[in-house]
Amino acid sequence: MITSTGNNLAVNGGPKMAENKDIHDGGCMCGAVRYRIQGPFSYSAHCHCRSCQRAVGAGFVTYTAVPSDRLEIRKGEMAIYNSSSGVRRGYCRDCGTSLLYAAEGWDDPAIMTATLDDPSVATPSSNAYTADKLTWVMLDPALKEYRHFP
Numbered sequence: 001m002i003t004s005t006g007n008n009l010a011v012n013g014g015p016k017m018a019e020n021k022d023i024h025d026g027g028c029m030c031g032a033v034r035y036r037i038q039g040p041f042s043y044s045a046h047c048h049c050r051s052c053q054r055a056v057g058a059g060f061v062t063y064t065a066v067p068s069d070r071l072e073i074r075k076g077e078m079a080i081y082n083s084s085s086g087v088r089r090g091y092c093r094d095c096g097t098s099l100l101y102a103a104e105g106w107d108d109p110a111i112m113t114a115t116l117d118d119p120s121v122a123t124p125s126s127n128a129y130t131a132d133k134l135t136w137v138m139l140d141p142a143l144k145e146y147r148h149f150p
């Protein structure tokens with residue numbers, strides 16, 4: 001369950017995570033915010049939209065999503081920026097690391113895959129919003145491709 005209070009995002013409770021099964025920790029660069037997700041993941045994908053490019057300052061962003069009751073903030077709290085209507089982007093107030101994308105009406109908040117302690121646990125299966133893809137970004141032809149929203 002994700003609750004938003006003012007500028008902070010807190011993820012509380014939810015069903016107890018199963019012991020040790022498919023559990024992955026991650027966090028920001030400075031360590032002030034730590035989270036845990038439990039698989040199986042809803043999806044993992046690259047997003048090439050302009051909003052993601054600018055939010056993270058990179059050519060594209062790789063996401064891994066889980067149902068909200070399998071995401072737990074274990075240390076600190078995320079600051080929230082509403083990048084567009086109904087969209088909340090979570091980041092560390094101290095070091096600025098982008099951590100989370102959550103959209104109203106979606107039950108699957110997505111963490112930035114590269115903030116996992118072991119990002120290799122998630123394998124992206126698609127590229128989204130390739131209409132905005134930068135010319136110097138090369139796509140893996142084996143992945144599904146969506147011009148806009150999948």
Ligand SMILES: [Zn+2]
Nearest residue numbers: 028030092095
């Ligand atoms: Zn930080």
Ligand SMILES: [Zn+2]
Nearest residue numbers: 047048049052
């Ligand atoms: Zn995007």
